[in-house]
Amino acid sequence: MSDIAEMNLKDLAAAIKRRKVSSVEVTKALLARIDQWQPALNAFARVEAEDALKAAKAADRALAAGKAKGPLHGVPVAHKDMYYSKGKLAECGSKIRKGWIAPATATAVERLEAAGTFRLGAVNMVEFAYGPTGHNVHTDNVRNPWDQTRITGGSSSGSGSAVAARLVPFALGSDTGGSIRMPAHFCGTSGFKSTNGRVSRANAMPLSFTLDTVGPLAQTAEDCAIVLSVIAGPDPLDPTTALAPKWDGKAMKRSAKGMTIGIPKSFYVDDLEPDVAKAFDEAIAVFKKLGVKVIQVELPDQVMVAAAALIVLAVEAATYHAPWLRTRPDDYGAQVRNRLQNGLAYGAVEYLEALRWRAHALEAHLAAIGKCDAVLAPASRAVASTLAETDVAGANNAEAIIQGITRFMRPVNYLGLPALVVPAGFGQHRMPIGLQLIGRPFNDETVAALGIAFQGATDFHQKVPVLT
């Protein structure tokens, strides 16, 4: 068998189920790879080797006794350190929650464990998930496996780095302003931001109750869909999921032929670096070859949509953190404290107006895309910058660079749409480029089908970084 650690989730779960490989062998292979890469990447917050091996042995025994738990039986995973597991640390990349033990388990984690996964540890993240680059003054920065001087993107920095380096078959991230999609783009993985209301956020650390979403980073679009098929659906602990449909496995397997994707005429195609523009054009050609109808669309003013998103995010984040901003302001890193304090600047009417305007903005978006199944857009205007040039504590124009590389993210969060980032090439400095497929509300399966079709015709998702 080829390197076990490099297998994608679908193949790995199937190999364990057919007993071609044991869960113990998988766990040992991943632990060995973590030992090799962790000093270079700092992707893991904690590795729980002993507990993981015990769980792997138990999984193997259960399988031998014909008692497989579910479709992901025996698969070791590690999630962003903001998904609570009862009795385990969940430090959220912060000093403030250092040593904090979770009193309950996140619904998404419970569902994954019911499907057979177990915990290998937890992966690092940006402090309180509030930053787009992966910098963290408390845990140190997570580094990009393709070039360790470059950012991973954030805030699911450890999830992106660990999946790209094949330290875990998948990891949960969270996406409030691009925090799954940016690491997926910068690290060369697939990453799925689910429709708002599709996956329960219960017992995951909140940042914005309006915009927070849960989703996976994995090698492939199909792997992401497999994870979503397990975690999506209503949860009494998260009332925003009350209307969530169950995952439709058949819709996910639809042929892309005959589907329609829209290409934005502006905003998402403005000011692209040439390597990103080239990858975008080539991806359009791939979809055309697959029999997908490609049309141009003029989206409503995305700068205004992003402004409304920023107001909602900033006010809700400041509200969550107000007690600590009052009593422990110096325990935040300067970058995160500054961002949180920015949320104090908006008035109640501005904030509530931004919430009321959301319905209108979504209607306008849907009218603009007509019958399109999805919109295809770059995830960012450029490949990953260096850690040094995006360090707001040091570099003079860091904020401008960060604004530039993150501007394609927030509209999707405000509109609550599903969006999948898929690797679509390599650009400057041999760094990955990702494109996002932005779907219609609760049509996550269609987005997955388009991503699966794209990856059936390309091999960028199969490229693996080499430790140097």
Add this chain to the structure above:
Amino acid sequence: MPDPVTPERIAALAAAARVPLAEGAAARIAGAVTPTVARYAAENIALPLETEPSSFLVVQMKDATR
């Protein structure tokens, strides 16, 4: 063009939220949020009276079941 955000406005809002700000923070915040506030104000949002935040869910579901 709407008025720029002033440090005085920031200081008043922070005081109302009972969050202390270090010296110079109000001016920094004012500079950081002015582009967003200005773009947002320029839109002059005027929605039907009946629109509420949960109207978003109605639009979401209407499209999902189309």
